[in-house]
Amino acid sequence: MASGRLLCLYQPVRKLGTRQEHEHIFGESGTMKRVVIHELLPGMVLVKPVTNTNGLPIIAVGTLLDATMIERLQRMELTSVYVEGDSVDSGGKTLMELEVELDHRFRHVAQDPIQQLILRSLRTHLHASHGTTPTTKGPATA
Numbered sequence: 503m504a505s506g507r508l509l510c511l512y513q514p515v516r517k518l519g520t521r522q523e524h525e526h527i528f529g530e531s532g533t534m535k536r537v538v539i540h541e542l543l544p545g546m547v548l549v550k551p552v553t554n555t556n557g558l559p560i561i562a563v564g565t566l567l568d569a570t571m572i573e574r575l576q577r578m579e580l581t582s583v584y585v586e587g588d589s590v591d592s593g594g595k596t597l598m599e600l601e602v603e604l605d606h607r608f609r610h611v612a613q614d615p616i617q618q619l620i621l622r623s624l625r626t627h628l629h630a631s632h633g634t635t636p637t638t639k640g641p642a643t644a
Contacts, residue, residue: 533586534584536630537585538581539581542572544569546567548562548565548585549563549585552575552580604621604628
């Protein structure tokens with residue numbers, strides 16, 4: 503670099519200090535959810551640091567996301583980050599409701615092994631995005 507300055511990807515918005523600050527940011531329960539990068543919204547707060555390939559933190563816990571920060575995360579080609587919130591918060595639908603909807607969409611292809619593979623993959627992804635482990639389910643029935 504000609505200027506001799508090191509480029510920093512973030513400017514910490516808040517630092518976690520007192521218990522009151524922690525509860526203000528995370529709530530008393532300290533819940534978190536994994537959010538796909540393209541579903542991030544300004545105002546969300548990171549509850550796990552974003553690290554580089556060497557494991558070094560590049561965006562700190564407690565960082566309040568804004569549009570610029572979200573664009574930077576998207577350019578980094580990350581799949582998801584952890585933010586404050588309840589893991590069942592997915593567009594107002596519970597995990598169970600999302601699974602029922604998924605089963606309904608695949609109800610006419612219950613005998614197709616390729617479609618069932620796709621269904622299992624989608625179910626696994628759905629559970630991973632909610633931070634849970636899928637239960638083994640047989641083919642969907644009409």
